[in-house]
Amino acid sequence: MSEPKREKNLYDDTDRHLMAALHSVKIPRDLRSRLERAIQIASQEHELVDVPVTAEQSSVQGRPNSVFWNRRSAIAAVLAAGVGGLALGVQQFYQPLSQSQLVVYTQTLLDQVERNNWQTLTNADTVEIKRWLQDVGFLQQVRNVTLVGVRRLKPPSNIREATAYVLDSKSVLFDLVIDRGVQRLSHALTELQWSRSGIAAFAMSSQNRTLVFAGPAGSTGIRKHISPPQTI
């Protein structure tokens, strides 16, 4: 049995010139490795979603034991775990946190912001923070807002509460309560209308509470200032 023959377009010299020009785009050096990393994370998440958990494991408050990993809770857990990953280290990334733990982590982070007087940071290396966010598995959920700037922030109308911790002239931490579920997080955050001005940002969220850091990345930046909380 033969397939229907596909029509072939006829291209003249001008067409071929145009085709060559359209294909002439420089590829980012580490794009492939970053994409592979994203797929790896997606694969790990896929395994998590597929694997049923025991009653003992699913002791997080408010979650039914038998259907622990529905889509919403999986996203919430990954996002919550992302916060834990940032606070505690990558090794704990996939451990879902309870709400009470998350509150502690969040509060700890905010306390650190207030206590530690974060230093002035250099201009962003957006590629670096993007890679780092991939490393901790966070980019997977909020990739649309990972490389945004802070210069033209216009909060959307659906922010119920907003607290801005101004760290220095280039870095701000926003603690937002957005009237949307976690599944709409990415969309809601893109509505913040950040400009891509070269200053990196990331967000972490659970339920409708979202922390948005806007400032440079790197070992002298945000990474340096997040350390394990003392108590849980």
Added chain:
Amino acid sequence: MKACGLAENRVNDDAGEGHPMMRTDAPKTDASVIWTAEQRRMRTDQLLAANFEVVFRYAYRLTGCRSSAEDITQEVFLRAFKSIEQLRDPSAERGWLLAIARNEFARWCRLAATQRTTPAEDDIADHVEGGESDLERRDWVQSALDHLPPEFRSVVLMFYFEQLSYTEIAESLEIPIGTVMSRLSRAKSQMKRSLDEIALPQ
């Protein structure tokens, strides 16, 4: 950011639709067969290795923005990972991925329509990388694309980049074939004018 009204450029959310699904090799072609995460990852990695460059180029030509192109490229392969069982014909993989990219571009445009931002500084800087002749070529072609209405841009890229026929473009965009031809003709004229202006600066 460019205004992207793609009212006529309707694309299915399920990017796999409309593509041949005749794959007969491993792991399984039956949609009822459940792929393991590892199988998905391995197959997606294969797709990625063979196609990430062309997907990025396509996304870049659609958006004119490198960071958005990176986001779209990543989304393309994540979506491919999630719906890998829909791809059954290995020879159709590139078209399948580019169709996903087109869908993601449509989403990007809808999102962009709610925002009013300007191209990033890093994107502007990207344009000055590379040799002078490359720069010149990139500039005119992207500039010409940017000046095309989005529905024209899509047709141009489907014809030249994806090398789809008029019929395939018409079916994909759900518009008459005559519209495809006229859009392509007008877009070519417009792009040729841009090329002439580069070749013969006043």
